[in-house]
Amino acid sequence: MKNTLFLIAADAPQSGKSTVAQYLYNYVRDVMRRNVQQQTFAAPLKEMLATLLSGSLGHSNTEITAALTGDNKLGRVKNLQSDITYRKLMQTLGTEWREATGVPTLWGEIMLARLQFLKPCGQFVIVDDFRFPLEANYLLEKLNPDEWQVITIKVTREKAEAVTGHASEGGLKDWPFDHVIENNGTVTALYAKVKAILV
Numbered sequence: 001m002k003n004t005l006f007l008i009a010a011d012a013p014q015s016g017k018s019t020v021a022q023y024l025y026n027y028v029r030d031v032m033r034r035n036v037q038q039q040t041f042a043a044p045l046k047e048m049l050a051t052l053l054s055g056s057l058g059h060s061n062t063e064i065t066a067a068l069t070g071d072n073k074l075g076r077v078k079n080l081q082s083d084i085t086y087r088k089l090m091q092t093l094g095t096e097w098r099e100a101t102g103v104p105t106l107w108g109e110i111m112l113a114r115l116q117f118l119k120p121c122g123q124f125v126i127v128d129d130f131r132f133p134l135e136a137n138y139l140l141e142k143l144n145p146d147e148w149q150v151i152t153i154k155v156t157r158e159k160a161e162a163v164t165g166h167a168s169e170g171g172l173k174d175w176p177f178d179h180v181i182e183n184n185g186t187v188t189a190l191y192a193k194v195k196a197i198l199v
Contacts, residue, residue, distance in 0.1 A: 021128035108138030
């Protein structure tokens with residue numbers, strides 16, 4: 001039985017991408033009774049920055065969580081003299097560092113290494129921070145199609161405002177997504193659209 005990789009993107013913040021990913025996870029686990037896990041391309045970045053923030057900049061675990069996954073992503077980095085945000089550290093570590101290595105597929109290769117620890121046994125993997133075509137293209141090229149199916153999903157919302165100003169934003173406008181979920185109604189309607197992908 002094949003493994004299934006879901007790559008989920010959003011056209012703007014607050015589109016409902018995390019809600020879709022969480023419902024998908026719960027449905028696969030609780031209703032389908034299948035093995036499922038959540039992964040992110042950003043996990044290694046957050047691990048590196050967490051070490052920096054705790055080891056060199058005196059951040060507590062609570063402050064690190066707020067800075068990297070909570071409501072302080074746009075906050076100014078504590079104990080630095082320069083005016084830079086946690087979000088900027090994440091963006092530049094992910095993109096500019098990747099480019100400086102000369103390995104444009106770096107984060108795709110890291111994700112591939114993590115996925116290859118899984119055996120083809122019907123495992124579901126949900127990645128909700130899909131931002132770059134080259135990452136998905138790399139995984140589509142390297143994952144054995146006899147062992148993996150890859151499903152790409154974009155979540156859109158009319159009232160969500162797109163973010164610009166960095167290469168990590170807006171790079172998927174021409175990507176041929178397998179499914180586009182319009183999140184303009186109720187949460188119940190959103191859940192029904194996610195469920196329809198699985199049945």
